[in-house]
Amino acid sequence: xxxxxxxxxxxxxxxxxxxxxxxxxxxxxxxxxxxxxxxxxxxxxxxxxxxxxxxxxxxxxxxxxxxxxxxxxxxxxxxxxxxxxxxxxxxxxxxxxxxxxxxxxxxxxxxxxxxxxxxxxxxxxxxxxxxxxx
Numbered sequence: 001x002x003x004x005x006x007x008x009x010x011x012x013x014x015x016x017x018x019x020x021x022x023x024x025x026x027x028x029x030x031x032x033x034x035x036x037x038x039x040x041x042x043x044x045x046x047x048x049x050x051x052x053x054x055x056x057x058x059x060x061x062x063x064x065x066x067x068x069x070x071x072x073x074x075x076x077x078x079x080x081x082x083x084x085x086x087x088x089x090x091x092x093x094x095x096x097x098x099x100x101x102x103x104x105x106x107x108x109x110x111x112x113x114x115x116x117x118x119x120x121x122x123x124x125x126x127x128x129x130x131x132x133x134x
Contacts, residue, residue, distance in 0.1 A: 003029040006133050007064035017060050020053070024064070025093065032064035033095040038086050049086035058094040058110045058122035065096035066106055072131040073106070075124050084119040092119060104128045 001009070007027050011017055020042075026033040036057055044050045059078060066073035086092065094112045104127055112120035 001133050003068035003070055006067045007032050010064060010067060020056060022057060022060055029068045030065060031097045032061050034061045035091060035093040038088055038090045040088050043088060051082055054092060054112045054120040055080045057092060058112050061094040061096040061110055062108055062124045065098045066126040070133055072129040073126045076127045077125040079123050081121045086119060090114050
């Protein structure tokens with residue numbers, strides 16, 4: 001299986017990301033860009049998107065990009081800074097770029113954007129196993 005195919009396989013097997021409506025916009029070795037639309041059932045008690053929504057989108061981009069190198073990769077530490085509130089109907093995009101694979105740990109910063117506006121900043125550490133994607 002080629003690295004570009006792995007995120008598509010991952011998405012097909014991921015009921016949560018499918019429920020969120022996440023779509024793969026671009027994908028190549030070391031890079032994945034995903035997007036989704038905020039729906040009414042994703043809003044919190046203040047009528048804004050729950051913080052877990054932008055977090056989930058960024059985490060999905062992170063995981064997909066990390067796995068394009070052909071080995072199972074899992075996040076071991078992540079965090080997010082929410083910069084702007086999101087509303088129902090907003091379309092948000094997250095892109096993860098993992099340029100070098102030198103050891104078992106990978107570090108990444110993912111920007112979540114609404115158009116050109118930065119709405120969240122996600123940071124993650126990934127651990128690469130020795131298990132190959134098939």
